[in-house]
Amino acid sequence: MAQKTANNLGEDRIGSLLFKLALPAITAQIINALYNIVDRIYIGHIPEIGAKALTGVGVTFPIIMLIAAFSSLIGMGGGPRASIKMGEGDNDGAEKIMSNCFVSLIGISIVLTAVFLLFQRPLLLMFGASGDTLPYAMDYMTIYVSGTIFVQMALGLNSFITTQGFAKTSMMTVVIGAVLNIVLDPIFIFVFGMGVQGAAFATILSQAVSSIWVLRFLFGKRTILRIRKKYLKLEAKVILPVLALGLSPFIMQGTESAVNIVLNSSLQRYGGDLAVGAMTICSSVMQVAFMPLMGLAQGAQPIASFNFGAKKNDRVKKVFHLLFNCCLFFSTAFWIALMLFPHVFVRLFTPESELAEFTSWALRIYMAAGFMLGIQSSCQQTFVSIGQAKTSLFLALLRKVILLIPLILILPQFFANPVLGVFIAEPIADFLAASATGVVFLCEFRRILAKNQPLQTLQNQMEP
Incomplete structure (x- = not known):
């Protein structure tokens, strides 16, 4: 079975491989987004208290995203490294x-469970909760944080199922829970x-089933x-490279948490609970837009990582070109729908x-540069x-830390x-960061692949 999977990643047509791996991954990412989005939809429709409850749950987003970020630190750092080891023929190392x-x-x-339960009240007040919304935020957060172990297992380890080529099994992890x-x-x-x-309890119970x-x-x-x-004893030489590679997706999600804190606190100051409630819905829609892109990337990751480890650079290039075209097409199509019919998305919540x-x-305003996300x-x-x-890591820092957070404040x-100034910071940062990322990629990608040559090829190039 191992040899069959290796041959699939190293020999099969890139298009069919990406379709086989990305379609389940996209489905899984969209369904995964439903964990929190469905909560928000139902909460927003609770009679009499819906708007306040939705705003209160929105204040807990930084904590939810930070918990997910730590799962990405391990899962998205370990998954590609395991793929590269498999491409090198070292399954024991993987x-x-x-x-x-x-x-x-x-x-x-x-550690996360202890810290968040001990400091939940001051954290939520710092994140933009008001006297009216704090009780709802604490009700949701106490139960959700108590199930952190299930979230970490389900999200963090699922990457190792995808990275072996078992995309359908990986998809079922999320489908079952969602x-x-x-x-x-x-x-x-x-x-x-x-x-x-009840919303928090349903979510954590579902994550527990997924982790099992x-x-x-x-x-x-x-x-x-x-x-x-x-292999259960931690070894620095094993886990440190994982942390180094996982730091980029961790910062992407961790800084998303920091951005959400700055956004909510700024909007609470300038626009009150109404503006914070609007941001809760806007960030939910952004999550819907970003999840399929992450699914495409997850589908492409084992193909690119395996072939990079096997030093098949032509296949790595084909993977990127197809991934780029698919991501750009989707982000543009979603952006057009959003600009034309924003009320359709909003009324869901x-x-x-x-x-x-x-x-x-x-x-x-918030999604004005959404087409650049691809x-x-x-x-x-x-x-990665x-x-x-x-x-x-630098590109992850650029969008959120270097650009967006200062823009929100300035x-x-x-x-x-x-309030307009707060919302318009997002599209400006998205446009600048995506432009810079494209330029850096054009400069670096060929250089990296030029160094990733089989030993015999490098020796031939060095001969006069």
Whole structure:
């Protein structure tokens, strides 16, 4: 089975491979987004308190994103490294990476749970909660954080299923949990009358089922790579390269958390709960737009990583070109739909006319450069796939830390309507970051591949 999977990644047509791996990954990413988005949709429709409850849950986003970021630190750092090891024919090395990652996720879960439960009230107030929305935020956060271990296992280890070429199994990890969440949400929220707490409980219960699915597979007989007892002792030489490569996707999601904090606190200052509620919906729509791009990147990752490890540079180039075209097409199509029909997206989250009208205006501004996301995602994730941690890290920092956060703080000072200044910071940062990423990629990609030559080829090039 291992040899068959290796041949598929190293020999089959790139287009068919990307379709086979990306379609389940895209489906998984979209369904994964439903974990939180379905919660928000149901919460926004709770009679009488819907708008306040939705805003309160929106304030917890930084914590939810930070928990997911730590799973990406391990999963998206370990997955490509395991793929490269497989491409080199070193499956034992790949299993050692995966087993070390498993132990790391457990340790991270324990620390995160303790920290967030101890400091939840001051954190939520700092993140933009008001006296009216804080109770809803705390109700949701207490239950969600208590299930951090399930989130880490389900998200972090699922990357190791995808990276072996088992895309359908990886997709089912998310499908099982998301479908269960969709079913349980209305039962706990409305039938049992649990409100916001019911939404959080449904989400965590669903993640627990997903984590059991992942662990059964990776400890079972169907997988190529297994979590093995002999590799459970953490080794610096194994886990540090994982952390180095995973730092870029971690910062992408971690800085998303930081950006959300700055956005919510700024909007609370300039526009109150209405503006924060609008941002909750805008960020949810952004998540919907970004998830298919991440799915495409996840589908391309094992193909690019395996062939980079096998030093098949022509195939690495073909993977990138196809990924770039697909990502750009999708981001442009989504952007057009959003610009033409923002109210369709907004009405999914709230029936309240004041919030819906304000959010439709804000969404067009917030997503004005959404078509550029395809360039940013495909170039940056390709750097991750071929092990270029430093370059990918810089590009992750550029968009959120170097550009967006300062713009959020500075631009409101130059607008008569400071809320407009906050929302317009996002498209300016997206445009500048995507442009810079494209330029860096054009300069670096060929150079990296030129160095990634088989030993015999390099010797021939050095001969006079």
